[in-house]
Amino acid sequence: MRKPLTLLVPLAAAALTVAMSPTAAFADGADGTYQTTLDPLNGSSGSGMAMISVTGDQASIDLSWSGLPETFMDAPYPHVQHIHIGNRGECPSPSDDANGDGIVDTVEGQPAYGAIGTTLSTKGDTSAAAGTNIKIAPGGSSLDYSRTITLSQDTLDALASGTGVIVVHGLDPATLSKKAANAKSNLVPELPLAATSPALCGALSASPTGGVATGSGSTSGVENVALFGAGGGLLAAAGVGLVGRRRRSVTQAG
Amino acid sequence: MMRDHSVIGGRRGGLLLVVAAAVAGVIVLGFALASQEPAPPSPPGSAVGTIDPSPATSQDRTPSADPTPDRPEPEHDVVGAAEEVPLGASEPVSVSIPAIDVRTEVIALGKAPDGTLAVPQPGPNLDKAAWFEDSPTPGQPGPSVIEGHVATEQRGPSVFFNLGNLRPGDKISVEREDGKVAVFTVDGLRDFDKDTFPTKLVYGGNLSTPTLRLITCSDFDASIGHHTGNLVVFSHLTRVRGA
Numbered sequence: 001m002r003k004p005l006t007l008l009v010p011l012a013a014a015a016l017t018v019a020m021s022p023t024a025a026f027a028d029g030a031d032g033t034y035q036t037t038l039d040p041l042n043g044s045s046g047s048g049m050a051m052i053s054v055t056g057d058q059a060s061i062d063l064s065w066s067g068l069p070e071t072f073m074d075a076p077y078p079h080v081q082h083i084h085i086g087n088r089g090e091c092p093s094p095s096d097d098a099n100g101d102g103i104v105d106t107v108e109g110q111p112a113y114g115a116i117g118t119t120l121s122t123k124g125d126t127s128a129a130a131g132t133n134i135k136i137a138p139g140g141s142s143l144d145y146s147r148t149i150t151l152s153q154d155t156l157d158a159l160a161s162g163t164g165v166i167v168v169h170g171l172d173p174a175t176l177s178k179k180a181a182n183a184k185s186n187l188v189p190e191l192p193l194a195a196t197s198p199a200l201c202g203a204l205s206a207s208p209t210g211g212v213a214t215g216s217g218s219t220s221g222v223e224n225v226a227l228f229g230a231g232g233g234l235l236a237a238a239g240v241g242l243v244g245r246r247r248r249s250v251t252q253a254g
Numbered sequence: 255m256m257r258d259h260s261v262i263g264g265r266r267g268g269l270l271l272v273v274a275a276a277v278a279g280v281i282v283l284g285f286a287l288a289s290q291e292p293a294p295p296s297p298p299g300s301a302v303g304t305i306d307p308s309p310a311t312s313q314d315r316t317p318s319a320d321p322t323p324d325r326p327e328p329e330h331d332v333v334g335a336a337e338e339v340p341l342g343a344s345e346p347v348s349v350s351i352p353a354i355d356v357r358t359e360v361i362a363l364g365k366a367p368d369g370t371l372a373v374p375q376p377g378p379n380l381d382k383a384a385w386f387e388d389s390p391t392p393g394q395p396g397p398s399v400i401e402g403h404v405a406t407e408q409r410g411p412s413v414f415f416n417l418g419n420l421r422p423g424d425k426i427s428v429e430r431e432d433g434k435v436a437v438f439t440v441d442g443l444r445d446f447d448k449d450t451f452p453t454k455l456v457y458g459g460n461l462s463t464p465t466l467r468l469i470t471c472s473d474f475d476a477s478i479g480h481h482t483g484n485l486v487v488f489s490h491l492t493r494v495r496g497a
Contacts, residue, residue, distance in 0.1 A: 033453050037390045039343055047340055049396030051458040064395060064461035066340075144462055205388050207457045208371035211448025214414065215471025215481035216373075217407035 030054045030151075030160040032209070036202030038065050038166060041091065042103050043175045044199040048143075050166050052204065054159060059151045061120060066142035068199055069172035076139030079199070080132055081168040083155055084110075085117030089163030091201035102177045105186055105197045106169065113165035113201065117155035120145065120166070127152070159204060168200040294404050294411070295418035296445065296472055296485065303422035303442025305488045306460040340464045341393030341494065344432035346385045349400060353424040354416040360400060360428070362387045371401060371469075381412045389457065392428040393436035393491055396461045400428075401469040404481070414470035418443065420487050426466060427495075434496045438466040438489035445472050446484050456486055464491035 031054055038048035048065025069077045092104045092112040099108070116128040121136040126149045130136060138145065151159075158164040171194040173181045183193040350357040363372040363384040374380050385391070386399040403412035424440040446452060456467055466489045473483030 033457070035388060035457055037343065037388075037394060037396065047342065047395055049390055049394070049461040051454065051461060053454055062458065062461055066395070066462065142462075206365070206369060207388075207453050208365050208386070209369040209453065211446070211451040211484045212371045212401055212469050212471070213373050214401050214469060214484070215404045215406070215474065217405045217410065 029056060030156040031056070033207040034159055034164070034204045035207045036166060036204045038063075038168065038200040038202040039091070040067075041109075041198045041201050042171055044068065044171055045175065046168075046200050048168075048200060048202075050202055050204070051207075052159070054151070054156065057150050057153075057156060058148060060148045061145065063120065063145035063166070064143065065168060065200055068141050068168070068170060070141040072170070072195065077141070077170055078134035078137040078139050079143070079168050079170040080134060080137040081120040081166065082116040082128075082131055083118040083120065083158070083204070084113040084115060084165045084167050085155055085158035085163060087114035087163065088112050089114070089158070089161075089165055090203050091165060092198070101180045101183060101193075103171075103180045103183075103193060103197050105193060107186060109167070109198055109201075113167055113203075114158075114163065117158055117164070118149070118151055120147075122147075126150070162203075162205055164204040166200075166202045166204060167198050169198055170195060171197050171199050293474070294415050294472070297418050297443040300445040301442065302444075303440065303488070305442055305444065305455070306463065306465060306490065340395040340491070341391075341430075341434060341436065342432075343391045343394055344430040344434065345387075346392050346398075346400065346428045347431055348429045349383050350427045350429075351420070351424070352427075353421075354419050356413060356416070358383045358402070358413050360385050363401075364388065371399075373401065374403060376406070376408050380406055381409060383413055386457075390464070392430060392438070392466055393434065393464050393494065395464055397457060397459055397465045397467050398428075399457060399467050399469065404470040404472065404485075414468065417468060417470045417485055417487060418472070420468075426468065426487075426489055428466065429496075434494055436464070436466075436491055437493040437495065439492040440487055440489045442488045444486050444488070446486060447473075448482055448484055451484060465489065466491070 034052045034054070036050050038046070038050060040046055044067070046065055046067035048063065050061070050063045053060045063081070068079055071077055087110065090112045092109040094104065096104045096108050096112060116131040119126050119128060119130040119133070121130050121133065122138055122145070124130070124136050125133065155164065173192055173194040176194060180193055185191040185193050185196045345362060346360040348357065348359050358381070360383045361374065361379050363374070364387050366372040371386060374382055374384050381403065383400050383402040386401065389399040390396040392398040392400075402414035404415055404417070405411050420440050420443060422440050422442060426438040426440065428436045428438070430436060456469070459465070468487040468489070470485050471481035471483070472485040473481055475482050
């Protein structure tokens with residue numbers, strides 16, 4: 001498993017180049033809660049959800065996914081995962097498959113989700129530089145991940161502006177078209193295309209803040225003011241009539 | 255004589271008018287009272303049941319301590335027993351909750367400009383339920399969020415007026431665009447103060463289990479004319495029907 005680690009370095013380099021592009025700075029922090037579902041890309045059968053709570057530059061990250069390929073080269077399949085930043089803040093669509101091989105590979109997806117801002121490693125380095133370090137990437141078919149890490153200013157800015165995207169990599173070659181399954185990675189020619197391609201993606205957005213305004217009115221008041229008014233009015237009229245009638249009879253008796 | 259007659263006739267006519275007005279008044283008031291809506295039900299105390307039982311223990315849960323007598327014993331289906339749990343993404347179309355006679359279309363809503371959850375607005379969708387479009391679709395892993403008004407200024411009691419009557423074991427069926435019906439079983443109810451609404455607990459929590467939260471308003475404060483709380487029903491996926 002050491003070999004793919006070395007081979008994946010160009011992937012990180014490509015990602016870093018994009019990460020260097022300037023991003024808008026935000027005076028206010030990114031404090032708050034962000035969430036996304038993790039939906040399959042490239043015919044992946046996986047799914048999941050992520051939630052990130054930010055206070056200052058500290059982020060409590062909860063991530064859960066399942067249904068990804070279990071093994072790779074007779075070892076747990078390493079699924080590198082990142083918060084991508086700096087572009088449209090979206091997950092790619094099939095139309096982003098520039099070379100038409102049926103796979104939106106990592107590079108083809110970058111106009112949509114940007115470069116690596118933060119690596120969601122299982123321990124140690126969380127910078128973009130650790131983006132392809134499979135020794136600290138989660139492995140296997142499913143993950144329940146909970147980790148508190150420090151986020152870079154760029155990643156904080158991306159979260160605040162709604163351009164952070166979580167991408168989990170690593171497809172099952174068996175689910176790909178024959179052409180794509182046999183293709184080599186365009187980043188790392190020694191690896192199959194499947195190994196470096198995105199499998200799950202989710203564009204992060206702020207969770208709703210505060211309570212929910214699901215009650216613009218109440219039934220604790222008077223519902224039918226008109227009816228009460230009409231009924232009361234009729235009774236009052238009857239009362240006035242009765243009094244008037246009594247007065248008249250008194251007068252006549254006198 | 256003519257004069258007496260006319261006086262007597264006038265007195266009789268006046269009496270008839272008075273009686274008629276009184277009778278009509280009572281009848282109209284009766285209708286008005288009948289149209290009065292009671293306050294929406296709220297769960298006893300601020301908490302009933304549990305939130306997100308772990309999949310391992312959900313099958314061992316004992317029946318609710320305070321079961322409603324006329325309801326069948328809650329079924330405790332095993333999470334994951336359904337063949338296709340979790341489901342892929344497919345937006346909700348309608349939701350039905352037999353225990354409180356709710357059946358409604360579901361629309362999709364995001365956030366309001368102020369960052370809060372947008373709510374159905376006056377118009378044809380006011381009394382429909384709304385799925386939060388950034389939450390999982392019902393049946394996907396994690397908490398899917400569906401909200402509905404308890405009552406509105408425009409029309410009084412709304413779609414989730416009786417949400418507080420739900421109890422652990424009650425079923426919530428959500429029909430999805432793909433034709434599948436995701437059936438959730440109620441685990442518990444919580445009443446939260448809007449000022450300290452637990453965002454992470456309601457929109458997050460257990461991210462791997464397909465769950466559903468139903469949200470409405472609670473705790474109307476007549477002095478300020480607003481609801482100060484939110485009632486949240488917690489449930490988890492126990493069955494999948496259909497295509």
